[in-house]
Each structure stands twice: as C-alpha cells, then as structure tokens.
Amino acid sequence: MHIEVKNLEKSFGKFQAIHNTSFQIEKGQLVGLLGPSGGGKTSLLRMLAGLEQPNSGEIYFNGKLANSLSVQDRGIGFVFQNYALFKHMTVFDNIAYGLKVKKQKREAIKERVSYLLKLMELEGKENKFPHQLSGGQRQRVAFARALAPEPQLLLLDEPFAAIDAKIRKELRIWLRNLINEFGITTIFVTHDQDEAVEVADQILIVQKGTIEQQGTPWDIYNKPASSFVASFIGESNKLDVPVSLTGFPELADYPNSNSDIQVLIRPEWIEVRPENTSHLKSAGQEGTVKHVHFRGDSWFIEIEITEGLKVFAYQAINQEVFQPGDKVNLLIHKLSVFTPTETRVLENRAKIDPMPVFI
Template sequence: MHIEVRNLNKHFGDFHAVKDVSFEIEKGHLIGLLGPSGGGKTSILRMLAGLEDLDSGEIRFHGELVNGLPPQERGIGFVFQNYALFKHMSVFDNIAFGLNVKKMPKAKVKDRVMELVELTGLKGFEKRYPHQLSGGQRQRVAFARALAPEPQLLLLDEPFAAIDAKIRQELRTWLRDLIERVGITSIFVTHDQDEAIEVADEIMVINQGRVEQKGTPWDIYKEPKTPFVASFIGESTVIENAAELKGFEEVGKHGGTRALIRPEYIEVGHKHEFILASATEQGFVKHLHFRGSEWLVEVEVGAHKLITYRSLEKETLKIGEEVSVLVHRAYLFNDDRSWIMENKLKDDPMPMMI
C-alpha cells in the first residue's frame, strides 16, 4: 500500500499535538516513527488507523481519500504495545478472531491460522492461553492476529515496549525478517533509536508534532538536517561556542554558533601519542566506561566535557591522566543554519599515531 499524508493536524483541547505533517511511504517499506514521548508519533499512527479523528489534512491509501472510513474498512492490522490479546481465548482463537468476524469458512480460517502459526514460530502453542506464554510469544500472537485478515498496512505502537531487553533484541530481527517475507507496508512507533536504526528501511524523526527529518537510518545519522535530529540520534556533546575548539576558530564570525560533537568525531590518546599538530587539544580523563568491545572515555578539555571511544587494542588510559584530544569534525548550528565542518588544522601537519 502506498500512503500519502498531507497537512495533517490534530488538537487535544488547546494542545496542538500534530502540526501540519506531510509525508509519503512507498509500498512494502518499513518505516519507524522515532522521537521523544509526547512528540505526536502515536497520534499520527492512530489517525492513519482511523482510531483518532483528524482536525484537518488528508490521508490517502493508494490515492484514495480515507479520512471518513472507519478502521475496519481501511485494510489495516494494528499491534498494540500491551498485546491486547483475549485472555479467555487460545492462541488459535486469538489469531482467528478477525477471520471469524468476517465470517470466513471454518476450513479457510484453520488453513490461514496454521499458516501464520508456522510463520510466526508458534507451532505447538495453538491450544495455549495468553497466561501460559512468555512476553515474546504473546507479542508473536499479536502479530499473527494482525496479519490474519491479510491487511495492506501494518501499524505497530511501540510493539516491544513491554518485553525484556534480551527478547526485545531477538524480536527486532524476527520482525524485520517477517515483514520482508510478507511484503507488507509497515509503520512502527518507537522512542528507542537503536530499535529504529536496526529495524526500519526509513525513519521519520518526530518532535513537538512535526516531522524533523525523513530518510534512511544512515542518512539521518550521517547528515542530520536539524539540531534536534543531530542531538537525538546517537551520543553527542554540545559546545556552546564552537570557536573555542582548535581548528574551528573561523566560525567565530558566525555569532552564536554551537558545536555538536559525536564520539566518533573525536580521537583521544596518551599525551604524546600523536605527533604534535596544531589541531591537538590537551585534556584530562574524567571517567572510563567499559562497553564490552571498547572504552567510552569522558575527557575534559578546558571548560568542555567530551565523550569518545577507544579501542581495547590500544593501551588503556587512566582516570586523571593528561591526554591529547583531536576533534576531527563537528556538527555546527546557529539560528540561521546547520552544517558539518572538518577541523581546518588537522592536516597541517597530518597527525599520525606513533
């Protein structure tokens, strides 16, 4: 299903929850609506489903206006974060529910349910009840029930929120594979950026009722279009006056320019680990956090605190140690624009590892 949304608005009393939102989604794509709580993600999802009335705007499925259609006539499957399974029904009956409402012949219902039981890895659990299943299994039942009527669009409202971390990680991969096999257009809401990056074909970053940016996970991470996107995706530190950093002095002519610096933009080493370069700052290690495959290093450079990574293959730094710090690039922004800038001094001469 191809989806087109134009100038969507929604108020709850005096609160403007969704502000003139427009976007398109290609058939078969898996889209993540990512953003902080209260940003408008779920409101958008519920308006697409017909569970919430819109104040103004248009929603079109395959070019046809669906604003006035009730949920059951939109060809949508909906998965809620709390599963919303019928406690008194078995796995089989939960999955069959929508098919029975449509009065499908019993033989076809059985064939469709068993097909989905196989597809979702629930074979052998058909006669069990929700209280006899794990959280991950209950969520698989919810997916199967949503897919049973063969919807053209699958909507998921924070589908992994009620599941523990280990199972959540497994279900992300499972969901990605499932949707690719089924080939259904899907939209899921999340505030977990790792979840969105891992699962989605494209991400829409939603903040304060507006779409800040839409693109592939890589594009959004590599080329954020707004300061909010840059600060929300990935770990970062904001420097209020970018001109205070070596190699970025020229931005001083752009009044009020701030620098957002990601950990991978920074290199840190022992005091004499770099051949002297005009771009190298001196700092002190404040904290070290073991991350399994690397160290997360918090370093103080003058009045600024930066975070970066250091490989386990390199000699371990010590808390309080004086270190050399090289900021390779920064995401700069002021009231007028935003852009990524390389350190102007780092190649004069090129800093090299000893």
C-alpha cells in the same frame, strides 16, 4: 500500500498534538516513528488507523482519500503495546478472530492460522491461553492476529516495550525478517533509537507534533537537519558558542551572544592519543582524562580540554587504556554547527598540510 499525508492537524481541547504535518511512505517500507514522549507519534498512528479523526488535512492510501473510511475498511492490522489479546480465547482463536469476522470458510481459516503458527514459531501452542505464554510468545500471537486478514498496512504501537531487553533485541531481527517475508508496508512507533536504527528502512523524527526529519537511519545520523535530531539519534558532545577548538577557525565567525547556535561532536569523530604522539599533533589539543568507564565493547572516556569544557569519546578495548589524570592529545576530526537557518559540517583544517607556494 503507498501512504501520503498532507497538512494534517489534530487537537485535543487546547492541546495541539499534530501541526501541519506532511509525509509520504512508499509501499513495502518499514518506517519508524521516533521521538520523545508526547511528541505526537501515537496520535499520527491512530489517525492512520481511523481510531482518531484529524481536524484538518488529508490521508491518502494508494492515491485514494481515506479520511472518511471506517477502521474496518482501511485494510490495516494493528499491534498494541500491551498485546490486547482476548484472554478467554486460545491462541488459535485469537489468530482466527479477524478471519471469522470476515466470515471466511472453516478450512480457509484453519489453513491460514496453521501457516501463521508455523511462521511465528508457535506450533504446538494453538490450544494454550495467553496467560500460559511468555511475553515474547504473546507478542507473536498479536502479530499473527494482525496479519491473519492479510492487511495492506501494519501499524505497531511500541510493540516491544513490555518485553525484557534481551528478548526485545531478538524480536527486532525477527520483525525485520517478517516484514521482508510479507512485503507489507509497516509503521511502528518507538522511543528507542537503537530499535528504529536497527530495523527501519526510513525514520520519521517527530517532535511537538511536527516532522523534524525523514530519511534513512544512515542519512539522519550523518546529516541531521537540526540539533534536536542530532542529539536524539546517537550520542553527541554539545558545546555552546563561543568555543575555541584547534583546526576550526570558522567557529570564531559565529556571534558569541546567540544561544540558538550549537556545536555538536560525535564521540567517534574524536581520536584520543597519548600526549607525546607526534602524528598530526599540531591539529589536536591537550586534555586531561577525568573519568574512564567500561561499556563492554569499548571504553567511555571523559576528557577535560579547558576548565569547564569536557568532551567524551570511545576507545576500542584492544587499544591503550587511559587512566584518570593522564594527559592526552585530542584530535577532533570534524564537528557540526547548527544555527536557526543552516547546518554545517566543519572538517579539522589543521589536518590538511598547506599547499607549497612557488615564487
């Protein structure tokens, strides 16, 4: 299903949940709605499902206006955060529920449910009740029930929030494979950036009822449209202007009094080396290691450049381990500057050898 949303508005009393929001989703894509709590993610999802009506704006499914369509006529499967399974029904009956509502034949229902039980790795559990299953198994039943009537659109409202971290990671991969199997357009709400980046084809960053940015996880991470997006996806050092950093003379061009200007540096853009390193030393600056933390696959290093100015970077575990108090050379390869009107990525100009001048 192709989805187009135009100028959507939604208020609850005096609170405006969605403001002038427009976006498109291509057929078969897995799209993550990502943003802070209260940003409008669930409101968008519920309006797509027909559970809430917009105050204004249009929703189109495959080019046809869907605003007035009932929930039943939208061709949507919905998976809730708390599973919402029928406690008094067996696994089989839960999955078969939508098919029975559509009054499909008994043999067709049995065939469809059996197929989904196998796909969800729930064979042998069809006669169990929800309370007899693990959290991960209950979530798979919820997915099977949503997919049973063969919807054109699957909506997921934080589907893995109630599941422990280890199982959640396993289910991310499972979800990606499941969507590939069905080729169904899927939108899922999450506040977990790792979850969105790992499984989504596209991400919609939602804040204060508007879409801050839409794009692939790679594009959003590498070309964030705002300082909010850059700080929400991935980790960044946030520095306020004025700041003086070796190799970035352009920073002096920004007015010191403007609080809307922000400098962000991804930790992977920072290279930490021993103090006596000669390679590109002139492009770096001195710093002092303040804290070192082990993160399992890397070291987290906090470095003080000048009094009150600290940045953090990562060090591979197979490289030299620094200790608090060590003097280091800090090479910042690039950084991003965000203003109200533009986003700029600046490269460290001191790394580039000046061209020879011939007279």
